[in-house]
Amino acid sequence: MAEVEIVSVSKAFGRTQALSDLSLTIGNGEFVALLGPTGAGKTTALRLIAGLEQPDKGSIRIDGRDVTGDAPADRDVAFVFQQYSLYPHLTVFENMAFALRAPTRRVPEADIRAKVQEIARLLHIETKLDNKATQLSGGQMQRVAIGRALVRSPSIYLMDEPLSSLDAKLRGELRLELKRIQVDLGATILYVTHDQTEAMTMASRIGVIEGGRLMQIGTPREIYENPVNAHVAARLGQPAINLLPAALFGGAPAGAETIGARTEHLTIARGADGDVSATVKRVEHLGDQSHLHLDVGGRPVVTLADPEAGFGAGDVVSLRLNKPLFFDARGWRVAA
């Protein structure tokens, strides 16, 4: 394990700027998640570190050594791909042993066997080792894919949405397991995802990436509570943050154009004695809680409500803001 540094890296594909001036340091043993929408440049960042792409500008250091010009094989990184990660013509064992059997590595066969068994036990796939890779369920395949990387002890594990092709239940299970394994092994991981829950629950730090730029990096709590701009704020929180014109409410600080209100920033009451009145358009019952779709001066607002509160479509309610976030005309944060 080692520290990985990305120093002002830029990369364009044709006329598309995939990454602009990205700088990021992943500390030894740290779990960093890159969070962003499709096409934000997350995967490009991973591929640059792995050496599958060459940066146009900037450099990449692993353990203090500049590896910018090195071939992927010489960088000592492991990669877990989103899909197609297993070789269909090999068994599970052969898939997991593949990296250790690389001609440059010369690992004795007995050591390979022991290592694969150990990792298979860790991932609960020790009974599947003789199966063909194609005879597994989706969850097992993804475990093997992670196992393929874990048999090595590289400087850094690069994971490209490894759980995104699984169903919600499996994703939840593997999320917990992956975090447990990371803590057990003390592994350095750079994890790319568009799933805020994965980022929030696993990462020690989250980097929010948007349009090829790193918007903000910090602990999940910092990112959630102190987003630098509206993009970052919109990435986290379920339901998503409501962005409303500041003019709708009173009391916005100078320069604030937009108010960002999450569920916890909104207090709902029946009647019309709050800051602003709103109409309930629709109620989505989710069991333990309800999504309340409101109409505030023609703007949609979604918030959570206690199902016991008994709101129904057409009800008139009043909203009170409780320390919301303020953003200026260009979306940057304005202090309250």
Add this chain to the structure above:
Amino acid sequence: MTSATTAHSVVEPSATTRRFAGSLVILYAIITMIPLVWIMLTAFKSPDDAISYPPKVMFKPSLEGFCNLFTTRSRQTPEFIRSLGPPQGMCDEIARSRNMVVAGPSNYVPRFINSLIIAFGSTVLAVALGTLSAYGFSRFRVPLKDDLLFFILSTRMMPPIAVAIPIYLMYRTVGLSDTRLGMILLYTSVNVSLAVWLLKGFIDEIPREYEEAAMIDGYTRFQAFVKVVLPQATTGIAATAIFCLIFAWNEYAFAVLLTSGNAQTAPPFIPIIIGEGGQDWPAVAAGTTLFLVPIVVFTVLLRKHLLRGITFGAVRK
């Protein structure tokens, strides 16, 4: 009606439809098989039965055709034949019954060996070169890629025989006419365009993540190609090999023009087997029948790849 639906068949065909389709296939198979069966029957006829009219379907089988295929014979007087000892084997006996003696082996075996060497040699070369260039076209940013691919394909747009005369002159100048190497190179150059195009389709279908994963895991690109791409391209390689082999095996026009002795293949040799008083049809048929065997064996060996292969990679894994 409840029936299993899959992505490939929206509605299961009814029993009647299936029986009708089956009959059509069998009928078509019979029609295409008749000439083949006729050749095989002729191989076992005597020369008289082979040219009798109306044609004989029932006849007394004879191996005279195969004997005549593998031997040359000379006519002798009955007195001379009587002066010889007992016949040397079955073919000698048949020859003597027609007042002839076996003079020696015919050229069929050397021609057949030429065919094997040239067809398999050019197939191996065409598939090997085709796989490498298809991989290059599939994976790398090649300047003028589309133009190059079109150029490669355009070599197939005219019948190969259209360039026979220039090739004949070129081969005579460089000393390649009537050599096995010359024929291997010629068939390779005709087949390699087919191989590149077919194999590019197959290799395009193999996700590049597989090689990228291997390269990150410590393999060079070439090692990744051998360990990861080749095993997954076997179906395409097998199908391409069969197409190339069939072309090289059956090729007639170039072979007639460019080979006459040392490097002559079986196709120009078989039709000119002359017997007593003209074409020796049973021998020609016997030569043709044996000539089919290698292709049939090769195709049967690779048949499980062929069915997927001839759909040109359209079937998803």
